[in-house]
Each structure stands twice: as C-alpha cells, then as structure tokens.
Amino acid sequence: MSNGTFVRRDASKMDDWDPVLYWYARAVGRLQQRPLTDPTSWVFQGCIHGVPPTVTEENEAFTQCPHGGWFFLPWHRGYLWYFERIIRAAIKEIAAEENITPDPSATWALPYWNYALDAPTKTPPTTFTSRALPAAFRSPKMPDRPGGTNLTVDNPLFLRDDFEPASEAEFWEIPHRAKKKNSAHQILRYPDVNPFRAMSETIFAATKSQGQSTQPTFGSEITYTDMIHFQLAFGDLEDVPHNQVHGGVGGWMGRVDGSPRDPIFWLHHANLDRLWTAWLDKGNHNPDHASWLDHEFIFFDETGKQKRPSTETVLKDAQDYTYESLTDGAGTRPARVPPAQAPQAGERVLATTAVGNPTAAARRPGCDDGVPGAERRPGGHALARRQRRAADQPHPHRAQRALRAAARDTVPRLPQRPQR
Numbered sequence: 001m002s003n004g005t006f007v008r009r010d011a012s013k014m015d016d017w018d019p020v021l022y023w024y025a026r027a028v029g030r031l032q033q034r035p036l037t038d039p040t041s042w043v044f045q046g047c048i049h050g051v052p053p054t055v056t057e058e059n060e061a062f063t064q065c066p067h068g069g070w071f072f073l074p075w076h077r078g079y080l081w082y083f084e085r086i087i088r089a090a091i092k093e094i095a096a097e098e099n100i101t102p103d104p105s106a107t108w109a110l111p112y113w114n115y116a117l118d119a120p121t122k123t124p125p126t127t128f129t130s131r132a133l134p135a136a137f138r139s140p141k142m143p144d145r146p147g148g149t150n151l152t153v154d155n156p157l158f159l160r161d162d163f164e165p166a167s168e169a170e171f172w173e174i175p176h177r178a179k180k181k182n183s184a185h186q187i188l189r190y191p192d193v194n195p196f197r198a199m200s201e202t203i204f205a206a207t208k209s210q211g212q213s214t215q216p217t218f219g220s221e222i223t224y225t226d227m228i229h230f231q232l233a234f235g236d237l238e239d240v241p242h243n244q245v246h247g248g249v250g251g252w253m254g255r256v257d258g259s260p261r262d263p264i265f266w267l268h269h270a271n272l273d274r275l276w277t278a279w280l281d282k283g284n285h286n287p288d289h290a291s292w293l294d295h296e297f298i299f300f301d302e303t304g305k306q307k308r309p310s311t312e313t314v315l316k317d318a319q320d321y322t323y324e325s326l327t328d329g330a331g332t333r334p335a336r337v338p339p340a341q342a343p344q345a346g347e348r349v350l351a352t353t354a355v356g357n358p359t360a361a362a363r364r365p366g367c368d369d370g371v372p373g374a375e376r377r378p379g380g381h382a383l384a385r386r387q388r389r390a391a392d393q394p395h396p397h398r399a400q401r402a403l404r405a406a407a408r409d410t411v412p413r414l415p416q417r418p419q420r
C-alpha cells in the first residue's frame, strides 16, 4: 500500500450521518453479531484490551492493553490499525450483499473524535460542541440506508445514558454511558481535553527513579520490555486527554474491561494517535531503544489470522493513513495557569489507583474542579504500596501478575461521580 492511502477524518466536523459514520455503524453491528470464537467479533476485539467478568473464556491475546508505560501509544496504534481493517472488510461484505457501488470500503478510514476542536466557553454552551459525542453516537436510531434521513433502524453506536446500575452484574449486563453523557452540548470540560501540556513535552519517555518518573513525558515511562498495566506514572497524553475522556463518558468507557465495547472508544483513541503524529510532526522523536522497537504485540487481521507485529512494524503499517488535520484541536495555552501545577511525586502514584476507571486517574491539583469521576478513592496508598512491592519482584511474570492482582482488587465497583 502506498503512503497515506486512507485519510482519517474529523468526526466532530461531519454531518450527523456522514457515510463514514453510517458505514462504521453498519460494520459495528455486523461485528456484534459474530461469536466470541471469532477474533474479528466485537466482543473478542474488546477482550484484547480487557476482559469483563461476563467473559470466562481465556486467550493469550486477551487483556493486553498497556497503560502507564511506554507501549501505551504503539500498542493502541496497532490495535486500532487491525480493528480498522476488520471494520473495512465488514463494510465491503455488507456493501457486496446489498449491491452498493462504488464500494464504500475502498476509502473508508477510522474517524477521530476531536473534542478539543471547539474553543472553551465561559458559560456552558447551548449548542453542539466538539466536547459532546458526535450525533451518530447519541441517537438510538440510524438511517435505513446510506444517505437516508429517516432514523428507523437500531443504531449500534448508541449506548444508554439513563441507567444507574445497582450492582456489578447489572453494570455489565446493559451497555451504558454515565448519566446524561448523551447530552448534545458538552460532556467534557475544555481543560480536561486540552492536550497543550502533552504537546509541549519534548521527550517521549523517561527512566524512573525509585518508582517516580524523573521528568514529565509525552508518552510515559521507559518500562523496558514490560507491557505494564497501570504501573507508576502516566505520560502527559495518557493523563490529559486520554484518562479524562474515558471517565468523562463513563459507564463502559470508564472501565478498562469495557471501554472498547463503546464504539466511541475507537474514535477517542484515533484522536490520541493523531496527537502522537502531530507531536512528531513538531520535530519530536520516538524512542530508538531496541526494547521499545522490537517488542511484539498480538492482534488479528480481517480474516481472523493472528499477527505479531513489533512496535517497528506498527509504525511502518501506519504509513497507509494520514489525518485530515494535525493542527486542529491540538491544544491551546491555558488562559489561566493553575497555582499548583506540577504534580507531586505522590500524586502520580495515586494516579494509578484508578485502575478500572481511568478517569479517576492522574488528576492534578488546581485543575480538578468538577472533573467527573475524578474523586480520589480510599485505598490508593495501599495499592501504590502493593504496586511498588510487585515492581520489586525479581521475576517479571510474577511481578506482572502481582500488579494485576493489586489492580483487580481495587477496581472501583460502581464509580460514582460528584454532582456538578
């Protein structure tokens, strides 16, 4: 494939049912019909990131998502790239069945949710802003054909936002977002999505010293060959906007084990991937360590065949797409700098307490008013201690297991948000 065959476009600028969104919805619906035994199914794809308690099957490809480590960006890039191929193939399949020409899959690429596109407003906005979900994700119904305007068919991109689960079982039973997150104007505050701080960093990854990052980074700590899950420090991009958007949407999006099963997940991560490209475009550099470049991940192509691309291969594969814009929504200098800006070492450790609920993670003092879901939970110090102990394990596999166990034990049950 030649360079930039596909263009990933900005969903925040699209018509409600732009063909890109229409076909995405149709393909998601098709993946949702496939069984868990099929690696191209919606549920299998979600399990590659994290496995909800409703799934008891095991697979070496499950629960890979690395957070709080330097594989966060390349792993998610490969994850998206294979998912995009699977969606494209599903579109091709549907279009062939319905005799639709020209083949919409020939140019289809994953769109991105550019939440920081619209400027902040002093008072809550009264019209649609990029800080609300694009309309196609908020409507229970979708058109019955491409270009159609009658919304008559169930929409696979829609998740309920009027549901308060009374138990963990109920939480996983019904796909949902947090209350009122399908509001049309704004569900995220601008400071929570403004990537300015991340985009201002000049190094991708740094070594850590006694469990603390030695300096702020764009893409997290150097974790060597460890596909760490919520270790000790997030990179700036993973902190804002990544974690904030996960928790800001909430419900399944707020949980590591459920987030990819909200179709907005893929547009959120496409935006983070775009910001990574934009950051490099400013003259910054990726790591050149062999332990980063040679590390292999497990994904599946559109035929369900297992693939083990390295970071280096993931970077090469990504040359088949470009982004509509590398500058729109790429951050603006905050008008007012919060008083206590730099996170304390301890704060970064506490950030990892939010294992199941990325929102609760990584809040910075002075920048937290009204951050949904960002309340600090009790037990953070204990988790940090367990994580530090686990990290000291001489045997890496045992360390990873211990870290995961520590994480599992503290997965917030039903994350409650403070009222705004």
Ligand SMILES: [Cu+2]
Residues within 6 Å of the ligand: 242, 246, 259, 269
């Ligand atoms: Cu994420």
